[in-house]
Amino acid sequence: xxxxxxxxxxxxxxxxxxxxxxxxxxxxxxxxxxxxxxxxxxxxxxxxxxxxxxxxxxxxxxxxxxxxxxxxxxxxxxxxxxxxxxxxxxxxxxxxxxxxxxxxxxxxxxxxxxxxxxxxxxxxxxxxxxxxxxxxxxxxxxxxxxxxxxxxxxxxxxxxxxxxxxxxxxxxxxxxxxxxxxxxxxxxxxxxxxxxxxxxxxxxxxxxxxxxxxxxxxxxxxxxxxxxxxxxxxxxxxxxxxxxxxxxxxxxxxxxxxxxxxxxxxxxxxxxxxxxxxxxxxxxxxxxxxxxxxxxxxxxxxxxxxxxxxxxxxxxxxxxxxxxxxxxxxxxxxxxxxxxxxxxxxxxxxxxxxxxxxxxxxxx
Amino acid sequence: xxxxxxxxxxxxxxxxxxxxxxxxxxxxxxxxxxxxxxxxxxxxxxxxxxxxxxxxxxxxxxxxxxxxxxxxxxxxxxxxxxxxxxxxxxxxxxxxxxxxxxxxxxxxxxxxxxxxxxxxxxxxxxxxxxxxxxxxxxxxxxxxxxxxxxxxxxxxxxxxxxxxxxxxxxxxxxxxxxxxxxxxxxxxxxxxxxxxxxxxxxxxxxxxxxxxxxxxxxxxxxxxxxxxxxxxxxxxxxxxxxxxxxxxxxxxxxxxxxxxxxxxxxxxxxxxxxxxxxxxxxxxxxxxxxxxxxxxxxxxxxxxxxxxxxxxxxxxxxxxxxxxxxxxxxxxxxxxxxxxxxxxxxxxxxxxxxxxxxxxxxxx
Numbered sequence: 001x002x003x004x005x006x007x008x009x010x011x012x013x014x015x016x017x018x019x020x021x022x023x024x025x026x027x028x029x030x031x032x033x034x035x036x037x038x039x040x041x042x043x044x045x046x047x048x049x050x051x052x053x054x055x056x057x058x059x060x061x062x063x064x065x066x067x068x069x070x071x072x073x074x075x076x077x078x079x080x081x082x083x084x085x086x087x088x089x090x091x092x093x094x095x096x097x098x099x100x101x102x103x104x105x106x107x108x109x110x111x112x113x114x115x116x117x118x119x120x121x122x123x124x125x126x127x128x129x130x131x132x133x134x135x136x137x138x139x140x141x142x143x144x145x146x147x148x149x150x151x152x153x154x155x156x157x158x159x160x161x162x163x164x165x166x167x168x169x170x171x172x173x174x175x176x177x178x179x180x181x182x183x184x185x186x187x188x189x190x191x192x193x194x195x196x197x198x199x200x201x202x203x204x205x206x207x208x209x210x211x212x213x214x215x216x217x218x219x220x221x222x223x224x225x226x227x228x229x230x231x232x233x234x235x236x237x238x239x240x241x242x243x244x245x246x247x248x249x250x251x252x253x254x255x256x257x258x259x260x261x262x263x264x265x266x267x268x269x270x271x272x273x274x275x276x277x278x279x280x281x282x283x284x285x286x287x288x289x290x291x292x293x294x295x296x297x298x299x300x301x302x303x304x305x306x307x308x309x310x311x312x313x314x315x316x317x318x319x320x321x322x323x324x325x326x327x328x329x330x331x332x333x334x335x336x337x338x339x340x341x342x343x344x345x346x347x348x349x350x351x352x353x354x355x356x357x358x359x360x361x362x363x364x
Numbered sequence: 365x366x367x368x369x370x371x372x373x374x375x376x377x378x379x380x381x382x383x384x385x386x387x388x389x390x391x392x393x394x395x396x397x398x399x400x401x402x403x404x405x406x407x408x409x410x411x412x413x414x415x416x417x418x419x420x421x422x423x424x425x426x427x428x429x430x431x432x433x434x435x436x437x438x439x440x441x442x443x444x445x446x447x448x449x450x451x452x453x454x455x456x457x458x459x460x461x462x463x464x465x466x467x468x469x470x471x472x473x474x475x476x477x478x479x480x481x482x483x484x485x486x487x488x489x490x491x492x493x494x495x496x497x498x499x500x501x502x503x504x505x506x507x508x509x510x511x512x513x514x515x516x517x518x519x520x521x522x523x524x525x526x527x528x529x530x531x532x533x534x535x536x537x538x539x540x541x542x543x544x545x546x547x548x549x550x551x552x553x554x555x556x557x558x559x560x561x562x563x564x565x566x567x568x569x570x571x572x573x574x575x576x577x578x579x580x581x582x583x584x585x586x587x588x589x590x591x592x593x594x595x596x597x598x599x600x601x602x603x604x605x606x607x608x609x610x611x612x613x614x615x616x617x618x619x620x621x622x623x624x625x626x627x628x629x630x631x632x633x634x635x636x637x638x639x640x641x642x643x644x645x646x647x648x649x650x651x652x653x654x655x656x657x658x659x660x661x662x663x664x665x666x667x668x669x670x671x672x673x674x675x676x677x678x679x680x681x682x683x684x685x686x687x688x689x690x691x692x693x694x695x696x697x698x699x700x701x702x703x704x705x706x707x708x709x710x711x712x713x714x715x716x717x718x719x720x721x722x723x724x725x726x727x728x
Contacts, residue, residue: 165706166680166723167695168532172703180703306686316530318682320725321706322670324699331531335688339536339544342529342685350714350721357714357723359530361684 006078013042020045025144029055072100082111085120108140112151146291155282157292160311164330169323184354185317190217196294202301203230212240237263314361370442377406384409389508393419436464446475449484472504476515510655519646521656524675528694533687548718549681554581560658566665567594576604601627678725
């Protein structure tokens with residue numbers, strides 16, 4: 001087997017974790033000695049052991065402690081991300097590797113986290129371990145693209161999800177929107193929530209729809225954070241958003257004390273500056289360690305994110321229905337002066353989902 | 365070879381005519397004797413010889429007149445549509461067949477034209493020819509579906525083509541719409557025009573855009589008719605619509621004499637009743653023998669056809685652009701009372717066309 005084959009095996013292992021590592025990246029590790037895999041493992045869920053540790057454990061279990069340690073010495077370690085050099089929920093992986101002393105370490109990419117970024121590699125090299133970075137780098141980054149985006153840009157990747165009719169409406173004038181899109185499309189939204197660390201809505205949507213914003217279709221070990229943007233004065237303690245024991249954040253121009261809404265310990269408050277409040281929000285969310293946010297509505301919120309150029313991806317579910325001129329527009333953006341000025345997005349993918357079509361728009 | 369194989373061969377021959385037979389159907393014919401094809405042909409273009417005649421000619425050419433005639437007697441004739449029993453631009457095909465006296469005639473389907481519908485079959489059977497109808501019927505009808513629709517419903521099949529942004533706009537407030545969709549989408553519109561017998565626009569679009577409404581990308585032997593709906597008082601003799609030597613129809617509430625616009629011999633007038641003017645138009649167009657109409661705009665026209673349930677198919681080209689709230693809506697339909705009442709269409713097909721997506725909606 002070639003280096004790329006071992007790395008691909010490590011990537012495929014990493015993917016087994018699905019979405020359970022968020023906001024950590026998915027990482028896989030394969031340890032090789034004399035062209036044979038002697039141990040492999042992956043980071044299974046947030047807070048759990050890292051990939052390198054699980055691969056070593058796997059080796060020791062397979063060969064017993066004594067033989068295992070002998071094999072691990074001078075081995076080749078393939079890991080999809082640079083071993084961490086900092087203590088987080090678990091000890092730094094560089095320490096763990098120095099204990100077994102492999103001959104070579106192959107990383108698909110450096111860790112984009114500025115606290116690590118290259119330091120893990122440096123520490124290993126200092127101890128005489130040969131380190132090579134870059135094997136299947138693209139694939140490894142793609143697998144954790146929200147994580148890489150967040151560390152590169154110091155803000156979460158923002159997905160805006162809009163379920164609209166083909167005439168661009170999201171609800172009747174009376175606010176009714178059940179159900180514009182098909183059951184399958186709504187199932188698909190669950191998948192979007194699963195890959196997101198937080199789901200954001202406007203306070204109008206909170207009050208009108210009383211949504212739960214949870215993941216229902218699969219068992220998850222942690223629900224995405226709910227973020228409500230705008231005036232939450234009318235929020236009530238018994239709203240669905242407070243179910244599921246998940247974190248809820250109210251973000252607006254008020255002080256926590258002004259709102260006086262300490263409904264649960266899970267409720268936090270972010271006070272925004274009046275100017276550039278969306279930019280301010282994304283910055284202030286950094287302490288919650290979110291790789292990505294899913295923006296779910298309503299119209300005013302969609303319009304704000306897109307007009308401020310803060311929607312990194314827009315996912316449209318379009319149903320072949322017409323709601324007519326008196327219904328609520330999905331968007332009410334300012335019109336450009338010329339059509340040439342409007343080309344910010346491209347259609348990245350399309351897919352039929354039940355009776356509707358899903359269009360994923362990405363920045364051009 | 366089985367009957368179905370010969371009929372499939374006839375269907376494939378028919379398709380070679382592409383769009384050149386409109387408003388006639390595409391028809392193919394294969395003549396078989398002792399399990400060998402002895403002649404084949406298809407209706408090549410409107411006004412030209414019918415499929416049966418071309419197949420017979422092909423046989424006579426191949427085998428010479430004497431041997432040919434001997435072979436044709438007691439042969440099996442496979443034809444994708446019932447042989448015509450009426451004189452049109454050419455003599456009735458039933459006569460032609462009775463001259464050669466085949467043993468069996470296989471038709472994929474009856475001719476839906478009420479003047480023929482079964483009469484062709486009757487005439488042949490009366491003369492002792494065995495006739496079987498229905499082999500690969502579905503395929504044969506699909507190949508000429510506009511033709512079948514027109515004869516079944518006594519009106520042309522109406523395709524509405526809408527090129528809009530993803531926020532449902534077709535032009536800036538100042539009317540500018542060049543170019544919302546990509547070059548490839550505009551090429552695709554040419555294909556839609558090719559399969560249509562007429563292209564319809566509103567008089568506002570005529571005056572504002574001065575469109576030519578012709579087929580440019582391929583050589584055609586006849587341009588689709590241009591139909592302009594609405595007040596054409598401001599139309600001028602030198603407009604692009606009068607180029608290409610094609611028929612133009614102005615349809616509105618005025619008498620021809622009131623309009624006094626005898627710009628060219630190709631210009632005809634249809635006076636519509638004020639009530640139900642669209643239904644009236646489709647009925648009055650029957651004398652122009654159109655299988656299908658392509659409705660190209662603008663917003664008012666789109667809205668009329670869809671709201672009156674007269675759009676049999678809606679083809680959306682959606683570009684990933686936003687034209688904002690002040691731009692012109694593609695549609696301004698009345699809003700329904702409930703969302704359940706809106707489900708008239710399904711998405712029949714989707715396709716990326718350049719940077720845009722093409723969605724074909726058909727009646728549910």
